[in-house]
Amino acid sequence: MSSEPGTQAPQPADTGDVSAGAATGGGELREAGLWKDAWRQLRRNPLFLASSFTIAVFGLMAAFPRLFLWFYPGNSSPRSCSLSNSVGRPSATAWFGFDLQGCDYYTQVVYGAKVSMIVGIATVIVAGSIAVVFGSLAGYYGGNIDTLISRITDIWFGIPLILGAIVFLNAIGERGLFQVTLVLVAFSWMTMLRLMRSATIEKRDADFVDAARALGASTSRIIIKHILPNAIAPVIVYGTIFVGIVISVEATLSFLGVGLQLPAITWGLMINSSFRRILQVPHLLIFPGVFLSIVVLAFIVMGDALRDALDPRLR
Amino acid sequence: MTADDTSTPDWEQSLDEEVGLDPGAEHLLDVRDLHVEFPTDYGVVNAVNGLSYTLDRGETLAILGESGSGKSVSALAVMGIIDKPGRIPKGEVYLQGVDLLQLPERQLRDIRGERIAMIFQDALTALNPVYSVGWQIAEMYRKHRGTDKKEAFAKAAELMDRVRIPSAKRRIDEYPHQFSGGMRQRVMIAMALALDPDVLIADEPTTALDVTVQAQVMRLLSDLQDETGMGMILITHDLGVVAEVCDNVNVMYAGRVMERAKIHDLYAEPAHPYTLGLMRSIPRADQKGRPLDPIRGQPPNLAAIPSGCEFHPRCNFAEDKCTVEEPPLYRVDEHRRSACHFWEEVLRVGQRQDH
Amino acid sequence: MGKYAARRMLQLIPVFFGATLLIFAMVYLIPGDPVRALFGERQVSQETLDAIRDRYNLNDPFLVQYGKYMGVIPDGEEGLSGVFQGDFGEDFRGRAVWDIMKQRFPVTIRLTVVAIIVQSVIGITAGVLAGIRRNSFMDNLVLVSTTAIVAIPLFVMEFGAQLGFGLELGWFPIAGLRQGWFSYVLPSIMLAIISLAYVARLTRTSIVENIRADYVRTAKAKGMSSQRVVGRHVLRNSLIPVVTFIGVDFGALLGGAIVTETIFNLPGVGRAVFEAVNQREGAVVVGIITVLVIIFLLANLLVDLFYGVLDPRIRYE
Numbered sequence: 001m002s003s004e005p006g007t008q009a010p011q012p013a014d015t016g017d018v019s020a021g022a023a024t025g026g027g028e029l030r031e032a033g034l035w036k037d038a039w040r041q042l043r044r045n046p047l048f049l050a051s052s053f054t055i056a057v058f059g060l061m062a063a064f065p066r067l068f069l070w071f072y073p074g075n076s077s078p079r080s081c082s083l084s085n086s087v088g089r090p091s092a093t094a095w096f097g098f099d100l101q102g103c104d105y106y107t108q109v110v111y112g113a114k115v116s117m118i119v120g121i122a123t124v125i126v127a128g129s130i131a132v133v134f135g136s137l138a139g140y141y142g143g144n145i146d147t148l149i150s151r152i153t154d155i156w157f158g159i160p161l162i163l164g165a166i167v168f169l170n171a172i173g174e175r176g177l178f179q180v181t182l183v184l185v186a187f188s189w190m191t192m193l194r195l196m197r198s199a200t201i202e203k204r205d206a207d208f209v210d211a212a213r214a215l216g217a218s219t220s221r222i223i224i225k226h227i228l229p230n231a232i233a234p235v236i237v238y239g240t241i242f243v244g245i246v247i248s249v250e251a252t253l254s255f256l257g258v259g260l261q262l263p264a265i266t267w268g269l270m271i272n273s274s275f276r277r278i279l280q281v282p283h284l285l286i287f288p289g290v291f292l293s294i295v296v297l298a299f300i301v302m303g304d305a306l307r308d309a310l311d312p313r314l315r
Numbered sequence: 316m317t318a319d320d321t322s323t324p325d326w327e328q329s330l331d332e333e334v335g336l337d338p339g340a341e342h343l344l345d346v347r348d349l350h351v352e353f354p355t356d357y358g359v360v361n362a363v364n365g366l367s368y369t370l371d372r373g374e375t376l377a378i379l380g381e382s383g384s385g386k387s388v389s390a391l392a393v394m395g396i397i398d399k400p401g402r403i404p405k406g407e408v409y410l411q412g413v414d415l416l417q418l419p420e421r422q423l424r425d426i427r428g429e430r431i432a433m434i435f436q437d438a439l440t441a442l443n444p445v446y447s448v449g450w451q452i453a454e455m456y457r458k459h460r461g462t463d464k465k466e467a468f469a470k471a472a473e474l475m476d477r478v479r480i481p482s483a484k485r486r487i488d489e490y491p492h493q494f495s496g497g498m499r500q501r502v503m504i505a506m507a508l509a510l511d512p513d514v515l516i517a518d519e520p521t522t523a524l525d526v527t528v529q530a531q532v533m534r535l536l537s538d539l540q541d542e543t544g545m546g547m548i549l550i551t552h553d554l555g556v557v558a559e560v561c562d563n564v565n566v567m568y569a570g571r572v573m574e575r576a577k578i579h580d581l582y583a584e585p586a587h588p589y590t591l592g593l594m595r596s597i598p599r600a601d602q603k604g605r606p607l608d609p610i611r612g613q614p615p616n617l618a619a620i621p622s623g624c625e626f627h628p629r630c631n632f633a634e635d636k637c638t639v640e641e642p643p644l645y646r647v648d649e650h651r652r653s654a655c656h657f658w659e660e661v662l663r664v665g666q667r668q669d670h
Numbered sequence: 671m672g673k674y675a676a677r678r679m680l681q682l683i684p685v686f687f688g689a690t691l692l693i694f695a696m697v698y699l700i701p702g703d704p705v706r707a708l709f710g711e712r713q714v715s716q717e718t719l720d721a722i723r724d725r726y727n728l729n730d731p732f733l734v735q736y737g738k739y740m741g742v743i744p745d746g747e748e749g750l751s752g753v754f755q756g757d758f759g760e761d762f763r764g765r766a767v768w769d770i771m772k773q774r775f776p777v778t779i780r781l782t783v784v785a786i787i788v789q790s791v792i793g794i795t796a797g798v799l800a801g802i803r804r805n806s807f808m809d810n811l812v813l814v815s816t817t818a819i820v821a822i823p824l825f826v827m828e829f830g831a832q833l834g835f836g837l838e839l840g841w842f843p844i845a846g847l848r849q850g851w852f853s854y855v856l857p858s859i860m861l862a863i864i865s866l867a868y869v870a871r872l873t874r875t876s877i878v879e880n881i882r883a884d885y886v887r888t889a890k891a892k893g894m895s896s897q898r899v900v901g902r903h904v905l906r907n908s909l910i911p912v913v914t915f916i917g918v919d920f921g922a923l924l925g926g927a928i929v930t931e932t933i934f935n936l937p938g939v940g941r942a943v944f945e946a947v948n949q950r951e952g953a954v955v956v957g958i959i960t961v962l963v964i965i966f967l968l969a970n971l972l973v974d975l976f977y978g979v980l981d982p983r984i985r986y987e
Binding site for chain 3: 151154155156157160161167168170171248251252257258271279289294296297300304
């Protein structure tokens with residue numbers, strides 16, 4: 001209802017449809033519209049701004065932990081611990097207290113951000129790329145390629161993320177950042193692939209794609225320039241939320257003892273190592289637990305905001 | 316099946332008494348100065364602005380208008396099923412002398428389906444996809460009349476037979492998606508007619524169908540009307556459909572009636588510039604070669620309806636008066652009204668054009 | 671419906687073999703000495719390694735190894751003895767993995783069954799209440815609380831519940847099974863809670879979409895009460911995606927059971943996996959997870975069939 005009342009534009013009235021002109025624009029035009037509209041809406045969404053800010057803070061914490069420690073009155077070195085401080089309570093000089101080994105818990109928690117952020121983001125980027133490439137191929141070409149890719153996806157779906165990760169990681173001796181990320185990638189690409197595939201199928205036969213094809217655009221150009229920008233939104237929404245979930249899963253695996261190994265500093269391991277005594281020293285749970293929850297929450301809220309902006313139907 | 320037809324009058328009678336319906340009322344349905352508005356982010360949208368009409372037993376009344384003219388919304392208002400946040404700030408809807416808008420929801424619910432029924436445009440989406448068609452028809456008997464399940468399904472099968480669905484008994488357990496468009500619309504019709512309503516509102520009943528099927532469905536509707544003597548309101552944007560089955564026509568624009576006429580008069584000599592425009596914008600076999608002449612401009616923004624006559628910005632007859640003074644429904648002749656200050660001039664132009 | 675069910679079951683077969691093959695491959699095909707990998711950092715003698723190598727038929731081609739493990743290819747004098755015959759091998763102490771599972775599974779089954787009931791009943795109810803009145807207090811309450819629940823990792827939440835409801839308030843046993851069925855209440859709720867949040871959100875979205883559907887208008891025009899419109903017409907349509915979700919999510923529930931049993935010290939298969947991981951009992955881990963995957967696939971089959979009941983369009987595809 002944006003048209004002015006009684007516009008005198010010399011247009012044929014028989015269409016009676018104000019949007020008819022706008023709906024037939026080219027793919028790139030539509031895409032620009034979708035993302036531009038989304039951005040305009042996101043800029044005004046306080047939840048999006050708050051979650052971006054939080055993610056930025058934790059990003060900095062992961063990249064430059066010293067930024068969060070130079071002003072800290074306690075022991076700001078994560079590796080110099082003294083058993084005499086073991087399970088010391090929080091105080092003015094040790095904000096979060098000490099863990100079982102007597103390491104400063106604030107410093108530990110700050111250094112713990114790195115693993116969570118790297119594993120979470122790297123997993124989703126790699127798994128997402130696999131999903132986008134194979135999902136759009138399956139969706140665009142259909143036929144045997146689609147059958148093959150879809151059946152493999154079905155089989156992989158038969159193994160739940162945490163169960164698969166436990167078996168795999170249990171079998172691997174050395175578990176560092178790289179191995180954990182790889183295993184998480186191996187069991188987390190399926191949902192995004194399915195999203196990408198169905199979005200591609202939906203756009204494949206859209207008028208603007210037909211138009212591009214009629215104009216002689218090559219297949220790769222059609223997929224990359226016309227279908228991808230229009231079909232990738234669900235993957236981006238899910239991927240954003242999934243970063244949070246992967247961070248949560250990584251912590252769970254560390255907690256179960258199949259994630260990263262000591263001496264790596266991760267929030268999951270921190271909770272794991274004080275696991276048996278957590279009822280006596282709850283601060284060892286609370287601080288990494290709260291940091292973990294805030295990061296995960298930030299990604300989930302950001303994903304929700306993205307979905308609201310990119311999929312107006314759900315509003 | 317035992318003879319169960321005797322139960323129907325009891326139901327009707329008890330509803331009459333409870334609600335106070337008077338079968339001897341002057342009109343079957345009498346809508347007066349109906350307004351419907353929707354508050355939105357961009358202001359209040361006035362979908363219906365002072366709509367009035369009457370419908371008698373056995374009459375077929377067309378409500379003709381473009382999309383956005385308020386024709387469907389006014390029907391939903393008569394049914395009392397406007398979705399929130401829509402509201403009816405003003406107006407009366409008398410069914411046999413009782414103002415439905417004043418009735419409590421409980422009684423309205425009994426009237427819906429029982430006395431006023433409605434069929435919708437796209438039967439594929441208007442039927443519930445997860446219940447069998449038999450179930451959906453039987454629901455009318457089961458919930459309104461407390462008929463037991465077996466009997467209700469038997470009646471549903473009869474009804475499907477009556478709307479000429481082939482092998483109705485076998486298809487009763489099938490689902491809407493298993494029917495063709497035309498058959499699906501028949502299921503809708505069967506459902507609406509289950510309880511022998513007095514008023515049937517058909518909202519674009521054939522728009523979603525193929526042309527050949529359209530004719531069959533319209534024929535069926537008009538046959539059924541002859542059988543039952545119900546009053547029928549046909550909402551449509553299709554002048555052809557109107558010509559086939561209707562007695563009277565209300566032409567709506569911007570939520571208000573522009574012209575009311577016998578169908579023949581409307582075609583022969585429109586008394587409103589909007590109707591005239593509509594007539595000129597359809598291709599006609601007898602006027603080959605003549606360029607089509609669409610109405611200029613855009614349908615009105617219902618959140619900011621033009622002052623005076625709603626149609627004046629698009630009207631070739633408009634003068635200063637039209638921008639300030641809203642025309643009443645002028646009496647043209649006994650059956651005919653026009654909401655145009657210059658209806659006489661319009662009539663003359665219309666007549667000249669036809670020769 | 672019969673044809674639909676048969677097709678679903680047929681589709682399950684390749685997925686079943688594919689998934690179990692995948693698990694098998696992960697353990698026995700990864701680079702390095704698979705037998706060493708089974709032991710992790712443990713010290714083992716060469717004889718043990720050879721014995722294991724022999725027992726697991728590691729000198730056979732990979733697919734033959736898999737066939738023997740699953741019990742579709744005869745294994746020497748033992749004949750067919752594998753997963754299909756209930757033979758999951760032995761742990762390092764010589765206990766049959768099958769016996770461990772027989773002992774442990776009842777606990778896990780009780781835990782997950784209660785969890786599924788909790789997540790379905792509470793989740794769907796909350797979702798419906800939120801969805802039928804958008805932007806109401808209830809709606810916002812559901813949105814905020816479910817977001818918070820999803821964000822907090824399960825094991826953190828479970829420790830929190832243990833500390834709060836178990837230790838501080840004393841409402842529930844802190845751990846173990848000493849109080850019979852009552853011991854299952856808190857762990858089941860905690861196991862269900864994340865899925866519950868998803869179910870509530872999904873139900874809400876689905877209700878919000880369906881309540882605007884054309885068939886809802888029809889039902890109102892038919893003179894149906896609003897309870898009936900929501901309860902029969904909207905709900906049935908809205909539950910279709912929710913049921914699918916509960917099936918797919920069943921895997922996460924099984925993963926969650928490992929965490930929950932560990933924290934609440936319940937002697938189910940989840941804790942058995944946790945212990946086996948820490949003790950590097952590869953055969954136990956693989957055996958139990960194979961069975962969990964089978965349960966997951968069967969649960970999905972069940973959900974698919976129920977899905978067909980709910981949505982006739984799928985049944986007659």
